[in-house]
Amino acid sequence: AQSVTQPDIHITVSEGASLELRCNYSYGATPYLFWYVQSPGQGLQLLLKYFSGDTLVQGIKGFEAEFKRSQSSFNLRKPSVHWSDAAEYFCAVESGGSNYKLTFGKGTLLTVNP
Amino acid sequence: KAGVTQTPRYLIKTRGQQVTLSCSPISGHRSVSWYQQTPGQGLQFLFEYFSETQRNKGNFPGRFSGRQFSNSRSEMNVSTLELGDSALYLCASSGTAGNTEAFFGQGTRLTVV
Numbered sequence: 001a002q003s004v005t006q007p008d009i010h011i012t013v014s015e016g017a018s019l020e021l022r023c024n025y026s027y028g029a030t031p032y033l034f035w036y037v038q039s040p041g042q043g044l045q046l047l048l049k050y051f052s053g054d055t056l057v058q059g060i061k062g063f064e065a066e067f068k069r070s071q072s073s074f075n076l077r078k079p080s081v082h083w084s085d086a087a088e089y090f091c092a093v094e095s096g097g098s099n100y101k102l103t104f105g106k107g108t109l110l111t112v113n114p
Numbered sequence: 115k116a117g118v119t120q121t122p123r124y125l126i127k128t129r130g131q132q133v134t135l136s137c138s139p140i141s142g143h144r145s146v147s148w149y150q151q152t153p154g155q156g157l158q159f160l161f162e163y164f165s166e167t168q169r170n171k172g173n174f175p176g177r178f179s180g181r182q183f184s185n186s187r188s189e190m191n192v193s194t195l196e197l198g199d200s201a202l203y204l205c206a207s208s209g210t211a212g213n214t215e216a217f218f219g220q221g222t223r224l225t226v227v
Contacts (some may be wrong), residue, residue, distance in 0.1 A: 040166070044206075044218040102149075
């Protein structure tokens with residue numbers, strides 16, 4: 001069964017600092033990986049996705065993520081954080097076909113200090 | 115293009131009652147999946163429908179059910195509500211049956227008292 005681990009429950013960074021959120025996955029086949037962001041009381045917004053090809057993927061709002069198969073990781077990065085990036089971030093792996101579902105990590109809450 | 119629409123946004127129900135939540139996917143999307151989000155368990159998969167057929171189901175009791183209509187709109191029903199069913203219920207739609215990104219609605223916040 002697939003699983004996703006986000007080791008950091010809560011991260012605090014200063015505005016303008018760089019950010020890296022960690023994600024490790026367990027999946028038997030080639031993974032389809034996603035990062036979503038959720039503001040309080042809202043749904044999930046897709047930041048970026050990895051299906052295949054280039055292991056460095058670019059997303060919205062200046063985010064990027066790197067897929068490393070050898071480490072089973074898909075870490076999210078941003079070079080300079082803005083106060084509006086404060087939210088909860090979820091990493092997910094998709095199982096496709098007739099068993100389609102997304103399996104999510106527990107999330108990382110990002111606080112941005114001014 | 116309209117996004118995924120979930121109604122209602124908020125619900126308060128009493129233990130033992132039943133509830134029906136609705137989800138209208140993005141136009142042209144045929145796959146609709148449902149997730150329960152709670153502070154303790156996080157985001158958990160409930161079920162997925164594609165072309166009116168339930169193709170996958172998560173580890174939830176039979177009190178949780180759903181269906182999908184020919185226009186791809188989906189409903190989920192929870193019978194005999196328990197306090198532990200209080201959660202944010204999220205619906206997601208995607209264009210095909212997997213291998214594409216899922217777009218989420220704003221969710222329905224269910225409170226059971």
